[in-house]
Amino acid sequence: MKHKVTYLNKCILFAVIALCVNTVVAKDIMAQYDKARRNLIHQKPLIDKASNKDCLACHQEILKRNIRQVSPAGVKAKESLAWYQTLDTYKGEQKTFHQRHLVTPLAKELTNLKCNTCHQGNDLREESVIPPDSNNTTRTQRKHVNPNVCLMCHGKMNVAVMGIPESWEKNGKLFNNDCLTCHATIRTNRHKVNFLNAEAIEASAKSHKDTCFGCHGGRAWYRIVYPYPRHKWENMSETIPDWAKNRPTESDPRFLIKK
Ligand code: HEC
Ligand code: HEC
Ligand code: HEC
Ligand code: HEC
Ligand code: HEC
Incomplete structure (x- = not known):
């Protein structure tokens, strides 16, 4: 009996430690995530100096993520081609917006777009200018371009x-x-x-x-x-x-x- 209690105690102790470690780690991850999210590279002046490599250090999803093969409503990507996708310049399968502008053959041949060609940072005070107008072109909200x-x-x-x-x-x-x-x-x-x-x-x-x-x-x-x-x-x-x-x-x- 004594032996069993010790065993149970050990289990409880282990569970408590695991829970504590888990909470600390999770909190740490959230803190890191929050820090990254608020990284000043998202704003001027740093955003203007950022290379694609700087942004991709955190945002690999932008190039790696792929389109759905089937839409939530059941339409297959393969069966829904827009006219421009039938042109001989449109190479390969459908791709995401970012892939089409950054890594597909046509984009690589003719253009050299940077993350910050489009992403220009947002004004912390104004939060956003919607729609961005021609007099206020430099500070559109960062998720907007x-x-x-x-x-x-x-x-x-x-x-x-x-x-x-x-x-x-x-x-x-x-x-x-x-x-x-x-x-x-x-x-x-x-x-x-x-x-x-x-x-x-x-x-x-x-x-x-x-x-x-x-x-x-x-x-x-x-x-x-x-x-x-x-x-x-x-x-x-x-x-x-x-x-x-x-x-x-x-x-x-x-x-x-x-x-
Ligand atoms: C230190 C890591 C890190 C770097 C470097 C970084 N980002 Fe982010 N970024 C994040 C995180 C984390 C988020 C929040 C993502 C979410 O909530 O889905 C984010 C969000 C965004 C968003 C979403 C819009 C928004 O307001 O939520 C855009 C657009 C973006 N980043 C663009 C960029 C660009 C462009 C660069 C390079 C100039 C860059 N990021 C560099 C970590 C980073
Ligand atoms: C430097 C020129 C250039 C700029 C700037 C540009 N695009 Fe494009 N865009 C292209 C080219 C070229 C293609 C065709 C790529 C291909 O066929 O492989 C394209 C394709 C597209 C497509 C079709 C993608 C697909 O796979 O179906 C959309 C949508 C699009 N652009 C929207 C935009 C939006 C929105 C912006 C601004 C945020 C933008 N583009 C900025 C040149 C540009
Ligand atoms: C990948 C997209 C792309 C392709 C392909 C392209 N253009 Fe352009 N063109 C642009 C952009 C973007 C500008 C504006 C650049 C700037 O701000 O100076 C421009 C500007 C121009 C201008 C204005 C020139 C000036 O005075 O500055 C002319 C004319 C022009 N293009 C003609 C052409 C001709 C002709 C071709 C084929 C030989 C061509 N474009 C192919 C994107 C493209
Ligand atoms: C009949 C002759 C002619 C043909 C063909 C022609 N252009 Fe032009 N293009 C002009 C002239 C003229 C201008 C204005 C020149 C000036 O600035 O005084 C011009 C201006 C432009 C501009 C700048 C427009 C602006 O608002 O500044 C672009 C871009 C352009 N052309 C692209 C093209 C493209 C792409 C094609 C083929 C799809 C094409 N052009 C075919 C004669 C032509
Ligand atoms: C041709 C213009 C263009 C270029 C180049 C571009 N983006 Fe974007 N990006 C956009 C647009 C447009 C959106 C959608 C904005 C919205 O949802 O309001 C977007 C959305 C995003 C988002 C948030 C939404 C999502 O899809 O997760 C992130 C993060 C992002 N871009 C990062 C990047 C990074 C990193 C690069 C460089 C590797 C880059 N972008 C290059 C135009 C561009």
Whole structure:
């Protein structure tokens, strides 16, 4: 009997110790998690200096997580293709948003997007500016990104300023479906920003006529156009057209390639 009690006591003692250790460890994990969540790298000025590697040290889920094969309502991913997913540039299975912009073959070939190209930190005081407007572009809530960033690659094609009637889909054939028919000599000083691979884009456009359209109307999630900066180019005319009078002549400073 005495022997049994000791055994029971030992068990209880062990259980109590385990519970204590568990609570301490769990508390410690929660404290660490909270600390990480509030890490100042999520805010300015640190977010501007962060490399993808810095963010991925904690956020591997962003690249590793995969899409559901079947939606909660039972629709199979394989059976629900959007039109752009049928293009020959769309390689492989469906992927998450982040994978499509960071690691899929097309993204790697033509772009060099950084976490902080899109994620810009939020203003602790204002908490958020919703919707982010063109006068307050630098401090949108950190889980939100400024849609102007997306608009650069997902806006409508501004055919009006190009003297192209109606749409590219309808009238591209007048120009051999090739943007370079005109853009071999017009606005040639382009894409010199830290999130695009300028040379690879020009090289790709020579063999794939849809490369340019892909970012300038072909995947237009927006109905509006993006007012691109208008860099000087060789042999440009001195007269500035009315629509271009308020345009910047340089890319946003945060996108400039540091020499
Ligand atoms: C020290 C670890 C750590 C680093 C480094 C880190 N994060 Fe986080 N981040 C977290 C944790 C933890 C959360 C909370 C996650 C949750 O609650 O789901 C979080 C949340 C977020 C969220 C979700 C939005 C929100 O407000 O909850 C975004 C977006 C984010 N991080 C982006 C970034 C970016 C971009 C970088 C690099 C500039 C970065 N993080 C660097 C740990 C980190
Ligand atoms: C092309 C723009 C873009 C790039 C590049 C980008 N993100 Fe995001 N990210 C977004 C958008 C848009 C959301 C969704 C925002 C929302 O839900 O309001 C998001 C959401 C997130 C979230 C929170 C939601 C989730 O999916 O867990 C985290 C964390 C995050 N991004 C981290 C990162 C990290 C780390 C990188 C770099 C490796 C990165 N992002 C690169 C646009 C981007
Ligand atoms: C530098 C140009 C660029 C920027 C900036 C950009 N995208 Fe994209 N986006 C692309 C390209 C290119 C693809 C096609 C990738 C492919 O087909 O593999 C794409 C694909 C997509 C897709 C389809 C993904 C799929 O697999 O179905 C969505 C949705 C999307 N972008 C939304 C956004 C949003 C929202 C933002 C802003 C947070 C954004 N993009 C910023 C270039 C860009
Ligand atoms: C008929 C000749 C012509 C063709 C074809 C053409 N463009 Fe243009 N594009 C122009 C002209 C002209 C401008 C304005 C030049 C200026 O700034 O004065 C322009 C401007 C642009 C701009 C800047 C718009 C802005 O608001 O600043 C982009 C982006 C562009 N073109 C992309 C394309 C793409 C992509 C294609 C093919 C899908 C294409 N263009 C086909 C003549 C053309
Ligand atoms: C991966 C997406 C992507 C592709 C592909 C792409 N563009 Fe762009 N383009 C952009 C972005 C983003 C900008 C704005 C960059 C900046 O802020 O300076 C831009 C800017 C421009 C401009 C404005 C130039 C100026 O004065 O600064 C023209 C013109 C243009 N692109 C034409 C083209 C043509 C022609 C092609 C094909 C050879 C092409 N684009 C392919 C994303 C793309």
